[in-house]
Amino acid sequence: MSLFRYIFIQHFEKSLINKLTIPDVLTNPCQRSPQPCQNQGTCIWTGGSKYTCLCPEGFTDHNCQTDIDYCVGVTCNNGGTCIDGLTSFTCSCAEYYTGKYCGLDMCKPYPTDVIFVIDSSNSCSPEYFNITKNFIKSVTKEWEITVNNFQVAIVSYADNSYTELNFDSSMNKISFDAFISQMNPRGGISEIHKGINHAVNILYNRNRVVSSSQVKKYIIVLSDGLPSTPSMISTVSGHRIETLAVAVGEDVSHHFLSVITGGSEKIFPYNNDRLWHYMMNALIDQSCDICQRSEEGDVLFAVDTSNGWQNLDLATKVPTIINKILSGLKLGPMNKQIALLTFASSSYLRFDFNKYNNETERQNLQRQLSSLLKLPIPIPILQP
Numbered sequence: 001m002s003l004f005r006y007i008f009i010q011h012f013e014k015s016l017i018n019k020l021t022i023p024d025v026l027t028n029p030c031q032r033s034p035q036p037c038q039n040q041g042t043c044i045w046t047g048g049s050k051y052t053c054l055c056p057e058g059f060t061d062h063n064c065q066t067d068i069d070y071c072v073g074v075t076c077n078n079g080g081t082c083i084d085g086l087t088s089f090t091c092s093c094a095e096y097y098t099g100k101y102c103g104l105d106m107c108k109p110y111p112t113d114v115i116f117v118i119d120s121s122n123s124c125s126p127e128y129f130n131i132t133k134n135f136i137k138s139v140t141k142e143w144e145i146t147v148n149n150f151q152v153a154i155v156s157y158a159d160n161s162y163t164e165l166n167f168d169s170s171m172n173k174i175s176f177d178a179f180i181s182q183m184n185p186r187g188g189i190s191e192i193h194k195g196i197n198h199a200v201n202i203l204y205n206r207n208r209v210v211s212s213s214q215v216k217k218y219i220i221v222l223s224d225g226l227p228s229t230p231s232m233i234s235t236v237s238g239h240r241i242e243t244l245a246v247a248v249g250e251d252v253s254h255h256f257l258s259v260i261t262g263g264s265e266k267i268f269p270y271n272n273d274r275l276w277h278y279m280m281n282a283l284i285d286q287s288c289d290i291c292q293r294s295e296e297g298d299v300l301f302a303v304d305t306s307n308g309w310q311n312l313d314l315a316t317k318v319p320t321i322i323n324k325i326l327s328g329l330k331l332g333p334m335n336k337q338i339a340l341l342t343f344a345s346s347s348y349l350r351f352d353f354n355k356y357n358n359e360t361e362r363q364n365l366q367r368q369l370s371s372l373l374k375l376p377i378p379i380p381i382l383q384p
Ligand SMILES: [Ca+2]
Pocket: 058, 067, 068, 069, 070, 084, 085, 086, 087
């Protein structure tokens, strides 16, 4: 009970009691058992047989008898189901969706704000300035730059720091690339820390929400990591910001870059897509991995049939184990395909991936496994 409500009740009851007579007390419905307010509502006698119920959160009506349905007017998206709770609702989302209203597709990158911090000083040659520009274009190549997905900004540093391009909800990949193309270096010394602090300030003051969820925040520093004022370099921490670095330059200080990012595993090369993969891994749900969802695959069983093995084991135990593994696999051209190779002094391909490539042949396959093992007939392996 809130303090205000408590004081109110105390005051209300005291002022009433002063005016009440004995017969009144006998009719007080709040003294009845059970008292009229349900669900632990507080009963307040208002004289005679009248009373008021102060209902706890989640209940309403004269006697607090009605459980408020918090799902009224709520839409859980993408096949989600609303579940009414005591004081609020929750959306139970279909597989691969999340967010308060199930509005976030876990198989798409999580909505994210990214600031690229680039070296615009003299220490970045025109060649490396171009590499920086091309890297940003390339890493954002498959990002959806829209209000509900990625939003991007660019800060540069030299003697000072500059907002080259601020977050802009009307920006798209084409206008972003066009902006990058016309960027030129500013020249001067390399005050990296100014650029990073500048980016932190922009992100700190930004609270973009998509589908009622706070977006993720990244700073990507493209730099050789050679600061003009080394003592000012420190790790960016807090504010829910993750900092990554791309090593760009003739000479690169991995030491300073890892001080900035808080670890060498967050430093990436400019000439491949490792950073892209790193971010996609973090922003897309692991269960959405296309490789895990695909059933396609070749399974080769290589069985030792050398003298150390009893023929009985080869006829019973080994086929049993193989069959156990096979029972969890779906066979077929778009599913798993099986091959069996045995080896002793030489190796033999008993059957290849094309032999048993549909479910109806499963029983034949099981028969084949045991008989082949029981009576090893030397069959030369197919040429690799
Ligand atoms: Ca309820």
